[in-house]
Amino acid sequence: MNERSRIVNILREKEYFTLVGHILPDGDSIGSLLALGEALSNLGKQVKIYLPGIVPRKYMFLRGSEKFLTEGMELSPGTVAIAVDCSDLERLGPFSETIKQARCLLNIDHHITNQHYGTENLIDTKAAATGEIIFHLLADLEIPLTDSIAEALYVAVSTDTGSFKYDNTTPETHRIAADLLEYNVHPGVLSQRIFDERPLSYYLLLREALSSLELLCDSRIAVITISKEMLKRSGTTVEEIDGMINYTRDIEGVELGIMFYVESSEEVKIGFRSKTIDVSALAQKMNGGGHPRAAGCRVNAPYLAVKEKVIQEAEILLKKPCVRFSEAAWTGS
Numbered sequence: 167m168n169e170r171s172r173i174v175n176i177l178r179e180k181e182y183f184t185l186v187g188h189i190l191p192d193g194d195s196i197g198s199l200l201a202l203g204e205a206l207s208n209l210g211k212q213v214k215i216y217l218p219g220i221v222p223r224k225y226m227f228l229r230g231s232e233k234f235l236t237e238g239m240e241l242s243p244g245t246v247a248i249a250v251d252c253s254d255l256e257r258l259g260p261f262s263e264t265i266k267q268a269r270c271l272l273n274i275d276h277h278i279t280n281q282h283y284g285t286e287n288l289i290d291t292k293a294a295a296t297g298e299i300i301f302h303l304l305a306d307l308e309i310p311l312t313d314s315i316a317e318a319l320y321v322a323v324s325t326d327t328g329s330f331k332y333d334n335t336t337p338e339t340h341r342i343a344a345d346l347l348e349y350n351v352h353p354g355v356l357s358q359r360i361f362d363e364r365p366l367s368y369y370l371l372l373r374e375a376l377s378s379l380e381l382l383c384d385s386r387i388a389v390i391t392i393s394k395e396m397l398k399r400s401g402t403t404v405e406e407i408d409g410m411i412n413y414t415r416d417i418e419g420v421e422l423g424i425m426f427y428v429e430s431s432e433e434v435k436i437g438f439r440s441k442t443i444d445v446s447a448l449a450q451k452m453n454g455g456g457h458p459r460a461a462g463c464r465v466n467a468p469y470l471a472v473k474e475k476v477i478q479e480a481e482i483l484l485k486k487p488c489v490r491f492s493e494a495a496w497t498g499s
């Protein structure tokens with residue numbers, strides 16, 4: 167029996183399920199958790215869903231998103247734990263220690279960097295989103311979709327494909343989206359909510375972020391830096407800065423976009439976006455992970471030291487020496 171049928175059997179036969187998503191929750195993780203959670207509940211199962219972070223405002227309309235638990239996880243011996251869209255246990259944040267103890271841990275994910283930490287691992291790196299894997303699992307289980315399951319899965323698939331724009335979008339992605347649109351799902355309303363509309367605080371932060379823009383390596387690398395102080399000034403939360411990195415990659419002629427988020431004088435989060443090169447390898451060199459065109463990592467060191475190292479590695483990746491960046495460009499605020 168293959169992994170998928172073993173997982174389908176476990177989902178069919180067991181009664182208690184604890185689902186968990188990853189830190190900095192995104193549309194795929196939230197949509198996949200809600201869809202799988204509702205489907206299992208509709209089968210009469212007992213389901214708890216834990217989220218190590220807050221639901222970004224743009225996803226709060228999703229049915230069930232108000233019911234995520236954020237602390238106090240306990241696993242009884244009979245409970246099946248399911249990690250959704252998590253490449254490694256660290257991504258489970260405060261829940262990783264408890265989840266590690268689970269006797270039965272299903273790891274359902276599509277990241278190429280997945281660490282296969284489950285007792286059962288369903289990793290499909292060809293799936294554009296974990297939502298696609300969940301869609302197929304529900305079909306295998308013969309669980310009828312509801313409008314809210316279809317909407318959650320549509321959000322999962324459309325967000326991880328950047329609204330069906332990224333190269334991970336396959337014919338299968340569109341076939342799944344087509345099936346989901348047979349339900350009461352409104353693509354125009356959803357894309358306005360998820361991709362277009364943003365709080366004013368986002369634009370106030372974007373104004374500051376763009377003024378930190380640096381172009382390196384013959385303008386093939388674009389870098390923006392965001393500090394915690396900038397977040398405070400604009401009233402933005404760290405969950406909302408995710409999309410800002412795309413402005414770096416989208417500049418004409420830029421191959422690699424990098425965003426530094428300076429959490430403290432000892433901790434920097436780094437995001438990578440590329441047009442063609444594999445940035446997951448770059449992130450992995452710094453104990454991070456992700457996808458070929460979108461990856462990230464977190465480094466415990468001061469910003470300027472981290473930046474120097476990252477630019478060096480990026481330079482190797484682009485196989486061309488870069489012009490040194492100017493330290494004066496960073497004022498520490």
Ligand SMILES: [Mn+2]
Nearest residue numbers: 194251296326
């Ligand atoms: Mn995903």
